[in-house]
Amino acid sequence: DGGITQSPKYLFRKEGQNVTLSCEQNLNHDAMYWYRQDPGQGLRLIYYSQIVNDFQKGDIAEGYSVSREKKESFPLTVTSAQKNPTAFYLCASSISGGQYEQYFGPGTRLTVT
Amino acid sequence: QKEVEQNSGPLSVPEGAIASLNCTYSDRGSQSFFWYRQYSGKSPELIMSIYSNGDKEDGRFTAQLNKASQYVSLLIRDSQPSDSATYLCAGDSGGYQKVTFGTGTKLQVIP
Numbered sequence: 001d002g003g004i005t006q007s008p009k010y011l012f013r014k015e016g017q018n019v020t021l022s023c024e025q026n027l028n029h030d031a032m033y034w035y036r037q038d039p040g041q042g043l044r045l046i047y048y049s050q051i052v053n054d055f056q057k058g059d060i061a062e063g064y065s066v067s068r069e070k071k072e073s074f075p076l077t078v079t080s081a082q083k084n085p086t087a088f089y090l091c092a093s094s095i096s097g098g099q100y101e102q103y104f105g106p107g108t109r110l111t112v113t
Numbered sequence: 114q115k116e117v118e119q120n121s122g123p124l125s126v127p128e129g130a131i132a133s134l135n136c137t138y139s140d141r142g143s144q145s146f147f148w149y150r151q152y153s154g155k156s157p158e159l160i161m162s163i164y165s166n167g168d169k170e171d172g173r174f175t176a177q178l179n180k181a182s183q184y185v186s187l188l189i190r191d192s193q194p195s196d197s198a199t200y201l202c203a204g205d206s207g208g209y210q211k212v213t214f215g216t217g218t219k220l221q222v223i224p
């Protein structure tokens with residue numbers, strides 16, 4: 001089955017620790033995206049990548065970092081510099097670019113205390 | 114900042130009725146539009162995409178696009194309680210590299 005996987009589903013961390021969220025896709029999509037969703041809010045773009053070894057900041061990149069070393073993988077690191085990291089994190093992919101449908105993984109719910 | 118705006122709702126409709134969800138966008142350069150359904154605690158699921166002016170039908174769902182007026186709508190016919198969810202409207206932006214999402218409209222279908 002083709003799809004997008006994110007792990008873990010739930011993640012708990014202490015304040016001051018960095019944490020890396022996994023996102024893998026086997027859809028052969030070129031573009032991948034990370035969004036953050038807070039309760040009752042829409043999706044806010046953190047980072048996106050159109051091609052391997054290249055990525056761009058989204059609207060709320062501060063306190064986050066990414067890498068795109070393989071087409072299938074786009075991990076997101078939430079650093080200690082992110083002031084309010086507790087949120088629902090969603091990874092998505094599309095064939096190429098924003099003009100194509102994006103498909104989402106199941107999400108990772110991060111709680112930082 | 115290019116925006117996509119939706120009424121947050123909740124929009125309540127009786128079972129079997131037509132639910133009408135609306136969305137406006139500010140980027141005149143946007144060409145592609147999408148509707149997603151999101152159940153509470155779950156990730157968004159793509160329902161419809163629309164690229165041309167007019168209507169696009171898929172089962173009980175019809176997406177409508179009017180580029181001159183910069184609005185997109187989603188009609189759900191014969192609404193079912195299982196349609197109760199938040200519906201997100203999205204449009205491409207940033208030179209087609211990314212997508213901007215609205216904050217979503219919560220739909221409640223009353224049995």
